[in-house]
Amino acid sequence: AQKVTQAQTEISVVEKEDVTLDCVYETRDTTYYLFWYKQPPSGELVFLIRRNSFDEQNEISGRYSWNFQKSTSSFNFTITASQVVDSAVYFCALSEASGGGADGLTFGKGTHLIIQP
Amino acid sequence: GAGVSQSPRYKVAKRGQDVALRCDPISGHVSLFWYQQALGQGPEFLTYFQNEAQLDKSGLPSDRFFAERPEGSVSTLKIQRTQQEDSAVYLCASSLAVTSFSNQPQHFGDGTRLSIL
Numbered sequence: 001a002q003k004v005t006q007a008q009t010e011i012s013v014v015e016k017e018d019v020t021l022d023c024v025y026e027t028r029d030t031t032y033y034l035f036w037y038k039q040p041p042s043g044e045l046v047f048l049i050r051r052n053s054f055d056e057q058n059e060i061s062g063r064y065s066w067n068f069q070k071s072t073s074s075f076n077f078t079i080t081a082s083q084v085v086d087s088a089v090y091f092c093a094l095s096e097a098s099g100g101g102a103d104g105l106t107f108g109k110g111t112h113l114i115i116q117p
Numbered sequence: 118g119a120g121v122s123q124s125p126r127y128k129v130a131k132r133g134q135d136v137a138l139r140c141d142p143i144s145g146h147v148s149l150f151w152y153q154q155a156l157g158q159g160p161e162f163l164t165y166f167q168n169e170a171q172l173d174k175s176g177l178p179s180d181r182f183f184a185e186r187p188e189g190s191v192s193t194l195k196i197q198r199t200q201q202e203d204s205a206v207y208l209c210a211s212s213l214a215v216t217s218f219s220n221q222p223q224h225f226g227d228g229t230r231l232s233i234l
Contacts, residue, residue: 004159033220035222037225042227043206043227043228043230044120044225044226044227044228045160045208045210045225046225047222047223047224050220050222052220091159091160093159104150104152104162104163104165104173104176105150105152105160105162105223106162107159107160107161108159109157109158109159110157110158110159
């Protein structure tokens with residue numbers, strides 16, 4: 001069965017520090033997608049990035065970067081030069097081709113990121 | 118509006134009452150998902166619609182939960198004889214994807230926070 005583990009429940013850093021959020025996933029499928037979502041206090045889940053299982057290229061978007069490593073089943077997310085507005089709960093999620101019996105996304109429990117000024 | 122709209126934003130009900138939660142997806146989105154998010158947890162999949170067809174309801178926790186999307190656009194999640202453990206945020210998401218497995222991101226609404234007294 002599919003599973004997403006975000007071992008860091010809460011991370012607190014001072015503004016301008018770099019911070020990495022860890023995500024480890026489990027799946028029996030060879031075809032799957034991985035996602036990161038941001039959930040600010042307002043509650044809406046905001047899509048950040050998707051990555052398919054055949055593309056292990058790392059990606060950078062502004063201050064955000066993602067490191068996908070199939071060998072360790074990890075899809076980590078780094079924020080460079082963090083800002084107070086980055087404070088939110090961040091979720092990693094998995095979508096499998098077979099669905100594992102469910103068609104929706106499988107989410108981790110989330111990492112609460114606190115950026116202190 | 119351009120995003121997924123959910124109503125009501127907050128709902129308080131007494132144990133045993135029936136409730137109905139509404140989701141208005143992004144126009145033209147074929148796929149619609151419902152998730153349940155308990156406090157401090159990641160969203161958990163409840164059910165999936167492709168247009169008006171409910172293709173997966175494996176995540177619904179009991180037969181007290183019922184969802185419909187009769188015309189392939191607006192969806193309603195109904196909970197009968199509510200219990201305290203039903204208290205959670207209920208999130209709706211829609212996607213351009215024509216199947217549940219896709220690299221198309223799911224776009225989420227702000228959710229309905231349900232409290233059962």
